[in-house]
Amino acid sequence: MxxxxxxxxxxxxxxxxxxxSRKEWTSFVEGENDQRRRFARAMDENASLAFENMLLCxxxxxxxxxxxxxxxxxxxxYQQYYGNSGYLAKASRKVSLNIRRIFVLKLLTRGRRFIDVGCNVGCAVEAARRNGFAATGLELDATAIEHAESLFPANRFIVGGVTAAPVGEVFDLVYCTEVIEHVPDTASFIDSISKLVAPGGILSLTCPEAGARDALIGMPELRPPEHLTLFSHQGIKSALAPWFKRVLVLPNFKSGNQVIAFKA
Ligand SMILES: [Zn+2]
Structure with a gap:
């Protein structure tokens, strides 16, 4: 349950x-022509997916x-609601975007072991390889991993979540984009991901950001049961702080949290 x-x-x-309440959110999204209407119905049909109230700290x-x-x-x-067609079409653009991001992150850590937790079809993993990393991708969706293996065969891909990384391996750059908002138990997720970061290594994490109270119901990122948590800047910083020496939340011109956390 x-x-x-x-x-x-x-x-x-x-x-x-x-x-x-969920009722209020449901009537709001019923007026919007997007995927969230189907999410509202999924929660009506299966009580174990449903929330009752959206809370604000x-x-x-x-x-x-x-x-x-x-x-x-x-x-x-997820099996009922997702496909990878959108990602596949954008794959080469996503590789280029990630090459630039990882090039900058590479300056902050010395080693060249990379892992992407929630790698989808593997664009960031390939981008890391092209930046000189030995790159691994973890992904729960087995179909996405099949695509990743055929698109980017020079990398290692593993079906599974954050705990599926080979036992004992650590990484100098741990990458995790737009995943933590989906996770039911964020504390245990952070504990597991922090264990993947090598001494002196970094975690680069992004997630959508909570908006102002009055704007919350209208936020497109507010999409339960897919997104269960929208962290504020301070919230994601506090959540990561116990596991890292230093947590930087970068100022961002778009909405969303971009975080770099340094392991001692
Ligand atoms: Zn709080």
Missing amino acids: RTTRAQCPGCKSKEFEPVF SLCGTAFTDFVPPDSALSDF
């Missing part, structure tokens, strides 16, 4: 309040669902 969240996934505060401004689904219900949901 679904799990109740008793504290803010960002700063761990127990001071939070409901911003809107009074201290750090992180927005999160009051309930999170069990892994089994989420993986059924």
Whole structure:
């Protein structure tokens, strides 16, 4: 069954309040012509996927669902709702974009072992390889991994989540883009991902950012049960801080959190 969240996934505060109910969100998205209408129906049909209220942390401004689904219900949901066609069409552009990003990150760490947690069809993994890294990608979606292996065969790809990395291996650059907002148990996810970072290595993480309270219901990134947490700048910083020596949340011209965390 679904799990109740008793504290803010960002700063761990127990001071939070409901911003809107699932009913209110459902009637909002019914007026919008997008995928979220189908998400609302999926939650109506399967109570284990559903939240009751969207909560907002009074201290750090992180927005999160009051309930999170069990892994089994989420993986059924993803199989029903996702395909990779969009990613495949954009693959070469995504490789180029990631080559530039990883080129900059490379300046912050000495070693050349790279892993992407939630690599989809492997564009960032290929970009890391072209930057001189020995590159690995982890991805829960087995079909995406099949595409990755045929598109970018010079890399290592593994079907699985953050705990699927080969035991004992660590990486100088751990990359994780737009994944943590999907994860039901963010603390255990961060614990696992921090263990992948080698001493002196870095974690580069991006995720959508919580908006202002009044704007929250209209945010396209607010899409349960796919997105369960929208961290504020302070929220993602607090969530990562116990596991890292230093956490930088970069100023960003677009909305969204871009974080670099340094391992001691
Ligand atoms: Zn908080």
